[in-house]
Amino acid sequence: MNEVVLRSILDGVVVTAEVVTLAILVAAPLALTVALARVSRFKLVRGAALVYVEFLRGTSALVQLFWVYFVLPELGFAISAFVAGFVVLGVNASAYAAEVIRGAILAVPRPQLEAAGVLGLSTTTTMSRVVLPQAWPVMLPALGNVAIDVLKASALVSLITVSDFTREVTRWATTGVIDVTLAFSLLLVGYLLLSVPITWGGHLLEKRSRRHLSTFGEG
Template identity: 40%
Template sequence: MLNFSLISDFVPFMLKATIVTLELSVVSIVLGLVAGLFIALMKISNVKPLEWMADFYIWIIRGTPMLVQLFLVYFGLPQIGIELSPFVSSVIALGMNAAAYIAEIYRGGIMSIPKGQIEAAQSLGMRYTGIMKLIVLPQAFRVSIPALGNQAVMMLKDSSLASLVTVSELMMVSQRYASTNYAFIEFYIAAALLYLVLTTIFTFILNKIELRLSVSEQ
Protein backbone atom coordinates (compact mmCIF):
# COMPACT_ATOMS: atom_id res chain seq x y z
CA MET A 1 0.00 0.00 0.00
CA LEU A 2 1.37 3.38 -0.99
CA ASN A 3 1.84 5.92 1.77
CA PHE A 4 2.85 9.35 0.48
CA SER A 5 2.51 10.85 3.97
CA LEU A 6 5.97 9.41 4.69
CA ILE A 7 7.47 12.01 2.40
CA SER A 8 6.20 15.02 4.36
CA ASP A 9 8.91 14.71 7.02
CA PHE A 10 11.64 14.64 4.36
CA VAL A 11 10.40 17.43 2.09
CA PRO A 12 12.82 20.07 3.51
CA PHE A 13 15.79 17.76 2.89
CA MET A 14 14.61 16.96 -0.63
CA LEU A 15 14.18 20.65 -1.40
CA LYS A 16 17.70 21.33 -0.13
CA ALA A 17 18.96 18.56 -2.41
CA THR A 18 17.01 20.12 -5.27
CA ILE A 19 18.95 23.34 -4.76
CA VAL A 20 22.20 21.35 -5.02
CA THR A 21 20.91 19.81 -8.26
CA LEU A 22 20.10 23.27 -9.58
CA GLU A 23 23.52 24.65 -8.63
CA LEU A 24 25.25 21.66 -10.20
CA SER A 25 23.24 22.02 -13.40
CA VAL A 26 23.69 25.79 -13.78
CA VAL A 27 27.45 25.74 -13.18
CA SER A 28 27.85 22.80 -15.58
CA ILE A 29 25.78 24.56 -18.23
CA VAL A 30 27.91 27.70 -17.96
CA LEU A 31 31.09 25.62 -18.26
CA GLY A 32 29.64 23.78 -21.26
CA LEU A 33 28.63 27.01 -22.99
CA VAL A 34 32.06 28.60 -22.58
CA ALA A 35 34.09 25.49 -23.42
CA GLY A 36 31.76 24.62 -26.29
CA LEU A 37 32.30 28.04 -27.85
CA PHE A 38 36.09 27.66 -27.78
CA ILE A 39 35.86 24.17 -29.27
CA ALA A 40 33.51 25.41 -32.00
CA LEU A 41 35.92 28.23 -32.89
CA MET A 42 38.76 25.72 -33.03
CA LYS A 43 36.71 23.48 -35.31
CA ILE A 44 35.92 26.24 -37.84
CA SER A 45 39.40 27.77 -37.75
CA ASN A 46 41.79 27.50 -40.68
CA VAL A 47 44.48 26.17 -38.35
CA LYS A 48 44.50 22.43 -39.00
CA PRO A 49 45.99 21.31 -35.64
CA LEU A 50 43.24 23.19 -33.78
CA GLU A 51 40.59 21.70 -36.06
CA TRP A 52 41.99 18.19 -35.52
CA MET A 53 42.06 18.70 -31.75
CA ALA A 54 38.43 19.83 -31.74
CA ASP A 55 37.36 16.91 -33.92
CA PHE A 56 39.24 14.46 -31.70
CA TYR A 57 37.70 15.87 -28.53
CA ILE A 58 34.17 15.74 -29.93
CA TRP A 59 34.76 12.19 -31.22
CA ILE A 60 35.98 10.98 -27.82
CA ILE A 61 33.28 12.65 -25.74
CA ARG A 62 30.34 11.76 -27.98
CA GLY A 63 31.58 8.20 -28.41
CA THR A 64 31.89 7.29 -24.72
CA PRO A 65 29.27 7.16 -21.92
CA MET A 66 29.15 10.17 -19.64
CA LEU A 67 29.20 7.85 -16.63
CA VAL A 68 32.63 6.58 -17.70
CA GLN A 69 33.81 10.17 -18.09
CA LEU A 70 32.50 11.03 -14.61
CA PHE A 71 34.28 8.05 -13.06
CA LEU A 72 37.51 8.94 -14.87
CA VAL A 73 37.41 12.44 -13.38
CA TYR A 74 36.39 11.42 -9.86
CA PHE A 75 38.22 8.10 -9.43
CA GLY A 76 40.92 8.42 -12.10
CA LEU A 77 42.45 11.83 -11.46
CA PRO A 78 43.47 10.99 -7.84
CA GLN A 79 45.77 8.31 -9.30
CA ILE A 80 47.86 11.09 -10.85
CA GLY A 81 47.71 13.31 -7.78
CA ILE A 82 44.68 15.46 -8.63
CA GLU A 83 42.13 15.38 -5.82
CA LEU A 84 38.73 16.97 -6.56
CA SER A 85 35.56 17.12 -4.52
CA PRO A 86 32.53 15.15 -5.75
CA PHE A 87 30.75 18.39 -6.71
CA VAL A 88 33.69 19.79 -8.68
CA SER A 89 34.29 16.43 -10.38
CA SER A 90 30.65 16.28 -11.42
CA VAL A 91 30.72 19.85 -12.75
CA ILE A 92 33.81 19.13 -14.84
CA ALA A 93 32.44 15.86 -16.22
CA LEU A 94 28.99 17.28 -16.99
CA GLY A 95 30.31 20.55 -18.40
CA MET A 96 32.99 19.04 -20.61
CA ASN A 97 30.60 16.38 -21.86
CA ALA A 98 28.05 19.02 -22.81
CA ALA A 99 30.78 21.14 -24.42
CA ALA A 100 31.20 18.58 -27.20
CA TYR A 101 27.52 18.76 -28.11
CA ILE A 102 27.29 22.52 -27.62
CA ALA A 103 30.30 23.01 -29.90
CA GLU A 104 28.40 21.31 -32.71
CA ILE A 105 25.35 23.47 -31.98
CA TYR A 106 27.46 26.63 -32.12
CA ARG A 107 29.18 25.45 -35.29
CA GLY A 108 25.82 24.90 -36.98
CA GLY A 109 24.70 28.37 -35.92
CA ILE A 110 27.89 29.99 -37.16
CA MET A 111 27.75 28.19 -40.50
CA SER A 112 24.16 29.38 -40.99
CA ILE A 113 25.26 33.03 -41.14
CA PRO A 114 25.36 34.22 -44.78
CA LYS A 115 28.93 34.58 -46.06
CA GLY A 116 27.93 37.87 -47.66
CA GLN A 117 27.80 39.51 -44.24
CA ILE A 118 31.32 38.38 -43.45
CA GLU A 119 32.62 39.51 -46.85
CA ALA A 120 30.94 42.89 -46.42
CA ALA A 121 32.56 43.32 -43.00
CA GLN A 122 35.95 42.36 -44.42
CA SER A 123 35.55 44.89 -47.21
CA LEU A 124 35.05 47.55 -44.52
CA GLY A 125 38.38 46.60 -42.98
CA MET A 126 37.06 44.71 -39.95
CA ARG A 127 39.33 42.09 -38.45
CA TYR A 128 38.36 38.47 -37.84
CA THR A 129 37.89 38.92 -34.09
CA GLY A 130 35.64 41.94 -34.61
CA ILE A 131 33.56 40.18 -37.25
CA MET A 132 33.03 37.18 -34.97
CA LYS A 133 32.28 39.28 -31.89
CA LEU A 134 29.98 41.87 -33.44
CA ILE A 135 28.36 40.11 -36.38
CA VAL A 136 28.64 36.33 -36.44
CA LEU A 137 28.42 35.15 -32.82
CA PRO A 138 25.37 37.25 -31.78
CA GLN A 139 23.38 35.89 -34.74
CA ALA A 140 24.70 32.35 -34.27
CA PHE A 141 23.73 32.41 -30.60
CA ARG A 142 20.21 33.56 -31.49
CA VAL A 143 19.84 30.75 -34.01
CA SER A 144 21.21 28.20 -31.55
CA ILE A 145 18.92 29.06 -28.62
CA PRO A 146 16.37 26.21 -29.18
CA ALA A 147 19.07 23.54 -29.43
CA LEU A 148 20.99 25.02 -26.49
CA GLY A 149 17.79 24.96 -24.46
CA ASN A 150 17.30 21.27 -25.17
CA GLN A 151 20.89 20.61 -24.16
CA ALA A 152 20.41 22.51 -20.89
CA VAL A 153 17.36 20.41 -20.02
CA MET A 154 19.28 17.23 -20.81
CA MET A 155 22.12 18.36 -18.54
CA LEU A 156 19.68 19.01 -15.73
CA LYS A 157 18.40 15.45 -15.96
CA ASP A 158 21.89 14.00 -16.42
CA SER A 159 22.98 15.69 -13.20
CA SER A 160 21.36 12.73 -11.41
CA LEU A 161 24.49 10.74 -12.33
CA ALA A 162 26.37 12.81 -9.75
CA SER A 163 24.66 10.70 -7.10
CA LEU A 164 27.04 7.88 -8.07
CA VAL A 165 30.01 9.90 -6.81
CA THR A 166 28.30 10.84 -3.53
CA VAL A 167 27.05 14.34 -4.43
CA SER A 168 24.07 14.99 -2.16
CA GLU A 169 21.79 16.07 -4.97
CA LEU A 170 18.13 15.19 -5.46
CA MET A 171 18.56 11.65 -6.77
CA MET A 172 21.00 10.54 -4.09
CA VAL A 173 18.92 11.96 -1.25
CA SER A 174 15.73 10.42 -2.66
CA GLN A 175 17.42 7.04 -2.99
CA ARG A 176 18.75 7.23 0.56
CA TYR A 177 15.35 7.99 2.08
CA ALA A 178 13.61 5.47 -0.16
CA SER A 179 15.92 2.71 1.07
CA THR A 180 15.62 3.75 4.69
CA ASN A 181 11.81 3.83 4.68
CA TYR A 182 11.20 1.07 2.12
CA ALA A 183 9.08 3.53 0.16
CA PHE A 184 10.72 3.46 -3.25
CA ILE A 185 7.68 4.37 -5.32
CA GLU A 186 6.74 7.31 -3.11
CA PHE A 187 10.19 8.90 -2.97
CA TYR A 188 11.02 8.27 -6.62
CA ILE A 189 7.72 9.79 -7.71
CA ALA A 190 8.45 12.79 -5.50
CA ALA A 191 11.93 13.10 -7.06
CA ALA A 192 10.43 12.82 -10.56
CA LEU A 193 7.98 15.62 -9.77
CA LEU A 194 10.77 17.88 -8.52
CA TYR A 195 12.81 17.18 -11.65
CA LEU A 196 9.71 17.95 -13.69
CA VAL A 197 9.33 21.29 -11.92
CA LEU A 198 12.96 22.18 -12.62
CA THR A 199 12.81 21.20 -16.29
CA THR A 200 9.55 23.14 -16.69
CA ILE A 201 11.15 26.26 -15.19
CA PHE A 202 14.20 25.84 -17.44
CA THR A 203 11.99 25.45 -20.51
CA PHE A 204 9.87 28.47 -19.57
CA ILE A 205 12.90 30.72 -19.10
CA LEU A 206 14.51 29.55 -22.35
CA ASN A 207 11.27 30.07 -24.28
CA LYS A 208 11.10 33.62 -22.92
CA ILE A 209 14.69 34.27 -24.01
CA GLU A 210 13.99 32.86 -27.46
CA LEU A 211 10.84 34.97 -27.80
CA ARG A 212 12.63 38.15 -26.71
CA LEU A 213 15.48 37.57 -29.13
CA SER A 214 13.06 36.89 -31.99
CA VAL A 215 11.17 40.10 -31.23
CA SER A 216 14.37 42.15 -31.06
CA GLU A 217 15.43 40.69 -34.41
CA GLN A 218 12.22 41.96 -36.00
Protein backbone atom coordinates in the same frame (compact mmCIF):
# COMPACT_ATOMS: atom_id res chain seq x y z
CA MET B 1 6.91 12.30 5.50
CA ASN B 2 8.63 13.85 8.46
CA GLU B 3 10.52 17.10 8.55
CA VAL B 4 13.98 15.53 8.50
CA VAL B 5 13.17 13.66 5.31
CA LEU B 6 11.61 16.68 3.66
CA ARG B 7 14.52 18.90 4.64
CA SER B 8 17.11 16.48 3.24
CA ILE B 9 15.18 16.17 -0.02
CA LEU B 10 14.94 19.94 -0.39
CA ASP B 11 18.67 20.17 0.30
CA GLY B 12 19.12 17.63 -2.47
CA VAL B 13 17.11 19.79 -4.84
CA VAL B 14 19.36 22.74 -4.02
CA VAL B 15 22.48 20.64 -4.67
CA THR B 16 21.06 19.52 -8.02
CA ALA B 17 20.32 23.13 -8.95
CA GLU B 18 23.86 24.10 -7.96
CA VAL B 19 25.46 21.27 -9.92
CA VAL B 20 23.44 22.13 -13.02
CA THR B 21 24.13 25.87 -12.78
CA LEU B 22 27.87 25.38 -12.24
CA ALA B 23 28.02 22.78 -15.04
CA ILE B 24 26.40 25.24 -17.45
CA LEU B 25 28.86 27.95 -16.34
CA VAL B 26 31.72 25.54 -17.06
CA ALA B 27 30.21 24.48 -20.38
CA ALA B 28 29.45 27.93 -21.85
CA PRO B 29 32.99 29.34 -22.30
CA LEU B 30 34.37 25.93 -23.26
CA ALA B 31 31.66 25.41 -25.86
CA LEU B 32 32.19 28.84 -27.42
CA THR B 33 35.96 28.35 -27.54
CA VAL B 34 35.68 24.87 -29.06
CA ALA B 35 33.05 26.03 -31.59
CA LEU B 36 35.33 28.88 -32.72
CA ALA B 37 38.22 26.42 -32.93
CA ARG B 38 36.04 24.13 -35.08
CA VAL B 39 35.64 26.89 -37.69
CA SER B 40 39.23 28.13 -37.44
CA ARG B 41 41.34 28.84 -40.51
CA PHE B 42 44.05 26.64 -39.03
CA LYS B 43 43.83 22.94 -39.68
CA LEU B 44 45.62 21.97 -36.47
CA VAL B 45 43.18 23.99 -34.34
CA ARG B 46 40.19 22.51 -36.16
CA GLY B 47 41.63 19.01 -35.70
CA ALA B 48 42.21 19.46 -31.97
CA ALA B 49 38.67 20.75 -31.48
CA LEU B 50 37.25 17.81 -33.43
CA VAL B 51 39.15 15.33 -31.25
CA TYR B 52 37.80 17.08 -28.13
CA VAL B 53 34.21 16.86 -29.37
CA GLU B 54 34.38 13.30 -30.62
CA PHE B 55 36.17 12.03 -27.51
CA LEU B 56 33.57 13.50 -25.17
CA ARG B 57 30.60 12.46 -27.27
CA GLY B 58 32.00 8.98 -27.80
CA THR B 59 32.59 8.11 -24.14
CA SER B 60 29.72 8.01 -21.69
CA ALA B 61 29.23 10.79 -19.16
CA LEU B 62 28.92 8.20 -16.39
CA VAL B 63 32.25 6.60 -17.26
CA GLN B 64 33.87 10.06 -17.47
CA LEU B 65 32.46 10.83 -14.05
CA PHE B 66 33.77 7.58 -12.55
CA TRP B 67 37.13 8.10 -14.20
CA VAL B 68 37.58 11.58 -12.81
CA TYR B 69 36.30 10.67 -9.35
CA PHE B 70 37.97 7.28 -8.91
CA VAL B 71 41.02 7.32 -11.20
CA LEU B 72 42.31 10.88 -10.81
CA PRO B 73 42.97 10.41 -7.04
CA GLU B 74 45.02 7.30 -7.94
CA LEU B 75 47.15 9.59 -10.12
CA GLY B 76 47.56 12.03 -7.25
CA PHE B 77 44.77 14.51 -8.04
CA ALA B 78 42.21 14.31 -5.29
CA ILE B 79 38.94 15.97 -6.24
CA SER B 80 35.72 16.35 -4.29
CA ALA B 81 32.65 14.54 -5.56
CA PHE B 82 30.78 17.81 -5.96
CA VAL B 83 33.52 19.45 -8.06
CA ALA B 84 34.04 16.30 -10.11
CA GLY B 85 30.28 16.22 -10.69
CA PHE B 86 29.76 19.67 -12.10
CA VAL B 87 33.07 19.81 -13.96
CA VAL B 88 32.48 16.51 -15.77
CA LEU B 89 28.87 17.37 -16.58
CA GLY B 90 29.97 20.80 -17.86
CA VAL B 91 32.86 19.50 -19.96
CA ASN B 92 30.65 16.76 -21.36
CA ALA B 93 27.88 19.21 -22.28
CA SER B 94 30.40 21.60 -23.83
CA ALA B 95 31.07 19.08 -26.60
CA TYR B 96 27.41 18.97 -27.58
CA ALA B 97 26.96 22.71 -27.17
CA ALA B 98 30.07 23.39 -29.27
CA GLU B 99 28.52 21.49 -32.17
CA VAL B 100 25.28 23.46 -31.77
CA ILE B 101 27.17 26.77 -31.80
CA ARG B 102 29.27 25.67 -34.76
CA GLY B 103 26.13 24.77 -36.72
CA ALA B 104 24.59 28.15 -35.94
CA ILE B 105 27.78 29.97 -37.00
CA LEU B 106 27.77 28.10 -40.31
CA ALA B 107 24.09 28.97 -40.79
CA VAL B 108 24.83 32.70 -41.00
CA PRO B 109 24.43 33.55 -44.70
CA ARG B 110 27.69 33.86 -46.62
CA PRO B 111 26.81 37.31 -48.05
CA GLN B 112 26.96 38.66 -44.50
CA LEU B 113 30.61 37.61 -44.37
CA GLU B 114 31.22 39.12 -47.78
CA ALA B 115 29.72 42.44 -46.71
CA ALA B 116 31.92 42.40 -43.60
CA GLY B 117 34.94 41.49 -45.72
CA VAL B 118 34.40 44.30 -48.22
CA LEU B 119 34.08 46.77 -45.33
CA GLY B 120 37.46 45.54 -44.13
CA LEU B 121 36.24 44.21 -40.77
CA SER B 122 38.76 41.91 -39.10
CA THR B 123 37.98 38.25 -38.46
CA THR B 124 37.49 39.00 -34.77
CA THR B 125 35.13 41.94 -35.36
CA THR B 126 33.21 39.98 -37.98
CA MET B 127 32.77 37.08 -35.56
CA SER B 128 31.85 39.13 -32.49
CA ARG B 129 29.71 41.84 -34.11
CA VAL B 130 28.20 40.17 -37.17
CA VAL B 131 28.29 36.37 -37.02
CA LEU B 132 27.71 35.50 -33.36
CA PRO B 133 24.83 37.98 -32.83
CA GLN B 134 23.08 36.46 -35.84
CA ALA B 135 23.94 32.89 -34.83
CA TRP B 136 22.63 33.46 -31.29
CA PRO B 137 18.87 33.13 -32.01
CA VAL B 138 19.61 30.13 -34.22
CA MET B 139 21.55 28.27 -31.53
CA LEU B 140 19.25 29.05 -28.59
CA PRO B 141 16.60 26.31 -28.98
CA ALA B 142 19.24 23.59 -29.31
CA LEU B 143 21.27 25.05 -26.45
CA GLY B 144 18.12 24.86 -24.33
CA ASN B 145 18.01 21.15 -25.09
CA VAL B 146 21.62 20.76 -24.01
CA ALA B 147 20.85 22.58 -20.75
CA ILE B 148 17.93 20.25 -20.05
CA ASP B 149 20.17 17.28 -20.82
CA VAL B 150 22.59 18.60 -18.20
CA LEU B 151 19.76 18.66 -15.67
CA LYS B 152 18.75 15.10 -16.45
CA ALA B 153 22.35 13.85 -16.55
CA SER B 154 22.99 15.53 -13.20
CA ALA B 155 21.31 12.54 -11.49
CA LEU B 156 24.50 10.65 -12.33
CA VAL B 157 26.41 12.58 -9.66
CA SER B 158 24.38 10.66 -7.06
CA LEU B 159 26.48 7.64 -8.06
CA ILE B 160 29.69 9.33 -6.90
CA THR B 161 28.21 10.21 -3.48
CA VAL B 162 26.99 13.73 -4.20
CA SER B 163 23.88 14.32 -2.08
CA ASP B 164 21.72 15.60 -4.90
CA PHE B 165 17.95 15.29 -5.36
CA THR B 166 18.17 11.72 -6.70
CA ARG B 167 20.52 10.49 -3.98
CA GLU B 168 18.49 11.95 -1.14
CA VAL B 169 15.18 10.55 -2.39
CA THR B 170 16.55 7.10 -3.15
CA ARG B 171 18.34 7.05 0.19
CA TRP B 172 15.02 7.35 2.04
CA ALA B 173 13.32 4.93 -0.33
CA THR B 174 15.92 2.18 0.02
CA THR B 175 15.89 2.46 3.79
CA GLY B 176 12.12 2.09 3.75
CA VAL B 177 11.38 5.48 5.23
CA ILE B 178 9.33 6.54 2.24
CA ASP B 179 7.34 4.45 -0.15
CA VAL B 180 9.11 3.48 -3.43
CA THR B 181 6.20 4.61 -5.59
CA LEU B 182 6.11 7.95 -3.86
CA ALA B 183 9.90 8.30 -4.08
CA PHE B 184 10.21 7.75 -7.81
CA SER B 185 7.06 9.71 -8.62
CA LEU B 186 8.55 12.55 -6.62
CA LEU B 187 11.75 12.36 -8.69
CA LEU B 188 9.76 12.28 -11.93
CA VAL B 189 7.76 15.37 -11.07
CA GLY B 190 10.70 17.06 -9.38
CA TYR B 191 12.96 16.95 -12.44
CA LEU B 192 10.08 18.08 -14.63
CA LEU B 193 9.56 21.11 -12.39
CA LEU B 194 13.29 21.84 -12.37
CA SER B 195 13.31 21.84 -16.17
CA VAL B 196 10.57 24.45 -16.33
CA PRO B 197 12.77 27.49 -15.58
CA ILE B 198 15.31 26.29 -18.15
CA THR B 199 12.67 25.93 -20.85
CA TRP B 200 11.04 29.19 -19.87
CA GLY B 201 14.34 31.07 -19.76
CA GLY B 202 15.26 29.66 -23.16
CA HIS B 203 12.01 30.85 -24.70
CA LEU B 204 12.44 34.28 -23.18
CA LEU B 205 15.99 34.64 -24.50
CA GLU B 206 14.91 33.39 -27.91
CA LYS B 207 12.08 35.86 -28.16
CA ARG B 208 14.35 38.69 -27.07
CA SER B 209 17.07 37.68 -29.51
CA ARG B 210 14.72 37.76 -32.46
CA ARG B 211 13.00 41.05 -31.77
CA HIS B 212 14.96 43.07 -34.35
CA LEU B 213 15.05 40.43 -37.02
CA SER B 214 11.44 40.37 -38.06
CA THR B 215 9.43 42.88 -40.03
CA PHE B 216 6.65 42.92 -37.47
CA GLY B 217 6.40 42.88 -33.69
CA GLU B 218 7.92 45.08 -31.06
CA GLY B 219 10.50 47.50 -32.40
